[in-house]
């Protein structure tokens with residue numbers, strides 16, 4: 001559906017083969033196409049701008065090698081820079097703290113927090129032999145606590161019993177106690193979805209953090225998110241200080257530019273990606289794959 | 298010379314406003330270029346420019362801003378609700394049921410999401426909130442059979458409207474889209490015109506992929522109208538402009554929160570003003 005960046009740059013630059021270095025004008029024309037490709041992939045405009053500046057600096061004066069077409073060379077520079085900005089691979093969930101280690105899941109409504117909580121619990125149980133407890137602090141969305149309970153049953157992970165009428169902060173405290181007394185290694189707190197401009201709910205999120213002192217705070221975000229990615233990532237990070245990102249719905253056919261946006265504005269690593277609705281559909285993050293995807297390669 | 302430059306700058310700025318609202322590069326450029334055509338003079342202010350943008354966007358959206366009309370000669374009028382995971386299907390059904398019930402319409406709900414954990418319980422709570430009976434089976438059951446039975450049951454009960462919830466699915470999953478197609482085919486066995494309305498929810502925070510979502514759900518499930526959800530955040534949902542230009546599907550409502558009353562009619566002028574940054 002999309003014309004690849006390679007094709008577009010090729011038609012602009014490939015006539016220049018063997019001419020020595022790329023000129024300022026050549027690079028300007030190429031950068032217009034790079035900008036466009038990134039925006040089509042949903043990379044946020046501010047991030048596009050700083051990205052294009054970096055790439056421009058690297059591309060101006062770059063020698064056009066005889067063996068490679070200038071279009072391809074610029075694509076390579078863009079790709080390398082994307083990989084670098086997307087950050088290191090294999091940054092796993094950090095459990096290096098006294099047990100029980102708390103992991104708090106936060107994010108917008110419907111981004112995949114509850115599903116991802118259960119996927120992470122299952123993975124830690126099965127792959128690392130951890131004893132995990134999950135607790136739903138979502139007292140708002142209809143049947144949210146029941147959803148986590150059922151997922152706990154499916155994945156054979158214990159969930160904190162639901163006590164009707166308790167506030168999220170009270171549930172967090174109860175989870176802390178249960179985690180300690182029950183000898184759990186990890187406690188995962190699933191929270192209600194919230195819009196980052198909903199002040200009472202953002203305050204509630206900070207209160208939960210104070211009560212539970214989580215070692216990891218993961219922002220769960222939809223990889224299909226558009227330009228709003230920067231706003232939401234910045235706001236959640238400002239309010240609670242996230243420690244990492246999880247991108248869901250990577251099994252869709254979106255271009256995934258939100259990954260770059262959120263990584264760039266928070267500087268926090270992308271720790272995992274969600275690739276389906278089933279409980280095993282959770283994978284490590286590889287920057288190269290996302291870079292390919294953003295560029296439609 | 299300075300003026301021309303200024304105009305160019307304005308157009309560029311405009312394009313950026315539109316891109317930030319998720320209109321996409323192509324639509325943003327088209328709108329910005331159209332605006333550039335001799336509309337600006339030395340007295341043009343930024344506010345003027347924004348008003349012109351709003352006008353341009355509104356012109357695209359006005360034809361799709363239509364109220365949801367039900368043909369109650371069908372008894373029941375069947376509304377099938379479809380869309381990608383987490384976009385707001387179940388919540389929108391709850392809100393819509395409340396609106397219809399308040400208008401004296403007898404509504405029945407069908408828990409057609411037999412896949413996601415606690416999807417049935419979630420719809421049942423909306424049923425309690427709105428006083429609408431909920432027809433359900435169990436987790437893992439066949440969704441098409443449930444839809445069929447719910448239709449038959451709603452007919453027997455004399456319901457005016459049957460709203461059927463479905464599991465969220467990504468449009469690129471052929472197998473899951475096939476299951477949706479099956480639900481539609483099964484309903485047609487009881488009434489060749491059913492489902493009479495197929496609503497798709499589109500999440501305002503979604504970027505360019507929303508275009509593809511509408512494209513494919515429309516071709517598989519015969520989507521007849523849209524609801525844009527989650528407009529209470531900071532996302533503007535500008536992809537709707539591109540979707541409206543291409544598909545001309547009615548946009549019936551917008552979702553502006555999680556509560557039962559947070560469903561409003563879609564208004565082209567308000568939406569366009571928000572995109573242009575006019576308040």
Ligand SMILES: Nc1nc2c(ncn2[C@@H]2O[C@H](COP(=O)(O)OP(=O)(O)OP(=O)(O)O)[C@@H](O)[C@H]2O)c(=O)[nH]1
Nearest residue numbers: 109110111112113114115193249274275276382383
């Ligand atoms: N295809 C796909 N679907 C996913 C993925 N992660 C979550 N989902 C689906 O997205 C929908 C929403 O997921 P939830 O886990 O309920 O999201 P949430 O963030 O807990 O939602 P709220 O609690 O309402 O804010 C469900 O239908 C999930 O099955 C993923 O990686 N891929």
Ligand SMILES: Nc1nc2c(ncn2[C@@H]2O[C@H](COP(=O)(O)OP(=O)(O)OP(=O)(O)O)[C@@H](O)[C@H]2O)c(=O)[nH]1
Nearest residue numbers: 109110382383384385386387388465527552553554
């Ligand atoms: N802020 C806001 N949240 C909404 C809106 N509509 C729905 N939500 C929330 O978004 C989340 C997902 O909504 P659901 O109705 O469960 O979405 P769904 O499409 O049925 O999800 P699946 O069945 O899992 O595919 C819930 O937390 C809802 O409360 C809205 O207009 N604004």
Ligand SMILES: [K+]
Nearest residue numbers: 110111222500
């Ligand atoms: K979403």
Ligand SMILES: [Mg+2]
Nearest residue numbers: 113114138144
């Ligand atoms: Mg949840």
Ligand SMILES: [Mg+2]
Nearest residue numbers: 386387410416
């Ligand atoms: Mg649902």
